[in-house]
Amino acid sequence: MxxxxxxxxxxxxxxxxxxxxxxxxxxxxxxxxxxxxxxxxxxxxxxxxxxxxxxxxxxxxxxxxxxxxxxxxxxxxxxxxxxxxxxxxxxxxxxxxxxxxxxxxxxxxxxxxxxxxxxxxxxxxxxxxxxxxxxxxxxxxxxxxxxxxxxxxxxxxxxxxCGVTSGFGAVVNRARVPAMSSVVVVGTGGVGLNSIQGAVFSGAYPVIAVDVLDSKLKTAKEFGATHTVNLKKEKDPVKAVQDMTNGRGADYVFVTVGSVDAIRTGFSMSGVMGMTVVIGLAQGNLKDFTPLEFIFNEKTLTGAGGGSIRSSIDIPFLASLYQAGRLKxxxxxxxxxxxxxxxxxxxxxxxxxxxxxxxxxxx
Ligand SMILES: [Zn+2]
Ligand SMILES: [Zn+2]
CATH class of the missing domain: 3.90.180.10 (Medium-chain alcohol dehydrogenases, catalytic domain)
Structure with a gap:
């Protein structure tokens, strides 16, 4: 062969x-x-x-x-x-x-x-x-x-x-995003678009797509993002997210880009009690996090490998969602x-x- x-x-x-x-x-x-x-x-x-x-x-x-x-x-x-x-x-x-x-x-x-x-x-x-x-x-x-x-x-x-389950599962299985939460997805490639689909499926609003390319942000909107932030063009991307979330910052942030800088930026976009979920395989060490961010804002920084899926349940479920026209x-x-x-x-x-x-x- x-x-x-x-x-x-x-x-x-x-x-x-x-x-x-x-x-x-x-x-x-x-x-x-x-x-x-x-x-x-x-x-x-x-x-x-x-x-x-x-x-x-x-x-x-x-x-x-x-x-x-x-x-x-x-x-x-x-x-x-x-x-x-x-x-x-x-x-x-x-x-x-x-x-x-x-x-x-x-x-x-x-x-x-x-x-x-x-x-x-x-x-x-x-x-x-x-x-x-x-x-x-x-x-x-x-x-x-x-x-x-x-x-x-x-x-x-x-x-x-892999790609769909990693992105969708991080939102639905790992973070268990409740309806009416605000969600940011950093990086809107093959995994991030599925975090966006998961956020829409969970009833989140706004669903904010963050990337460096307008073309990718346009696709993110087609997958259900309600707002977009171009990291390269926006002077203060963190403030832009806060403005989109009544000044609070996002309840949930999903970082699909394999970069420690993206994790830091994503974490800053989360609000009080916000949860940041790392999905992209980043090399290097995290730095410049202050204990105060965790203590007085009760923020969570965590990860999701393979979308934390129960493969024998979630994969057939996602297949049926696709067949019903509810998953792109x-x-x-x-x-x-x-x-x-x-x-x-x-x-x-x-x-x-x-x-x-x-x-x-x-x-
Ligand atoms: Zn993969
Ligand atoms: Zn076992």
Whole structure:
């Protein structure tokens, strides 16, 4: 089979034939990949921002067909349509599973266990999650697989594996934004637009989109933002948010940009008792936070990994929202590329030209 392999950071991926993958062992599922979207988390590995042993195989927003199941697999059967993401559905037995937080399951799947080998027989490190979606076939633990209805288009479904759930889930699952709260979303790319969708779904107002590009802010409005702030053009962006929230600052702020400066700016946009949720993978340390901001304003700074989702509940729910016309997915897709042209898809995402580019495996 073919796969797109990273041999050297900041070099194009090599699309190679003759790649192999292990047959599914106990509790594992082999999937014939149909579509995998390219995510910013993949780019962090391609550029070396997040170091990883090489050669490596990325891709974690994947949808496809169950090809083979291993011993003891009960969740799916051959031919089922599934998505594969990075968030485990949990063991169902541990403390976190029992309190409804399966994304913290103590049995969380070890990241990066190699199952693929290149044509020379070298093992490929799984990067940006244990999925291996940039290959024609992959084998994963059944906890990472979520069955979806047959009539859900797989090119849309793959977006529910990471980008949509990370943004939407941070609002709905992590922050549990109550109706009539004010929300700011910093960064309105492929994840931020889904935080905006989550805020609208939760009944928030105003929903303030913050970005540096007018074109992105325009898209944010199409996804339901009621107000916009251009960080580059607005003289005092924090004051602008306060003016939009009766002088109080926002009740909830979601920072989807992977930057510590953006986290600081976002936190300043929150008001008394405001909660700031960090979603974007930022490198570096946070600084310049004063204890007084926390003590006398009771502000919260927290995070949400993978949208804090309960994958077996939330992914099918989001699929049904899409099918009911209440969740935008088509509008998130910029372009489709066959695996052979994956480097074009990656470059366009790097340049900020794309929301989601999708690699197609179906002929
Ligand atoms: Zn992702
Ligand atoms: Zn568990």
């Amino acid at each position: 073919k796969a797109a392999i990273l041999y050297e950071v900041n070099k194009p991926l090599v699309v190679e034939d003759g790649v192999t993958v292990d047959s599914p062992g106990k509790g594992e599922v082999k999937v014939k990949v149909a579509f995998t979207a390219v995510c910013h988390s993949d780019l962090h590995f391609f550029t070396g921002d997040i170091p990883s042993p090489l050669p490596g195989l990325a891709g974690h927003e994947t949808a496809g067909y169950v090809d083979e199941i291993g011993e003891g697999v009960t969740k799916v059967k051959k031919g089922d349509t599934v998505i594969i993401g990075t968030v485990t559905s949990g063991c169902g037995q541990c403390y976190y599973c029992k309190i409804g937080k399966p994304h913290y399951c103590v049995e969380r799947i070890a990241f990066g266990r190699p199952k693929h080998k290149n044509a020379k027989g070298q093992p490929l490190t799984l990067m940006a999650g244990p999925v291996g979606g940039f290959a024609e076939y992959t084998t994963v633990p059944q906890e990472l697989v979520t069955p979806i209805p047959k009539n859900m288009p797989l090119d849309k479904a793959c977006l529910l594996a 997915l088509d509008e998130l897709i910029t372009a489709y590329y066959p695996l052979e042209r994956i480097n074009e898809a990656v470059d366009s995402l790097k340049k900020g030209e794309a929301l989601r580019n999708i690699i197609t495996f179906e002929k």
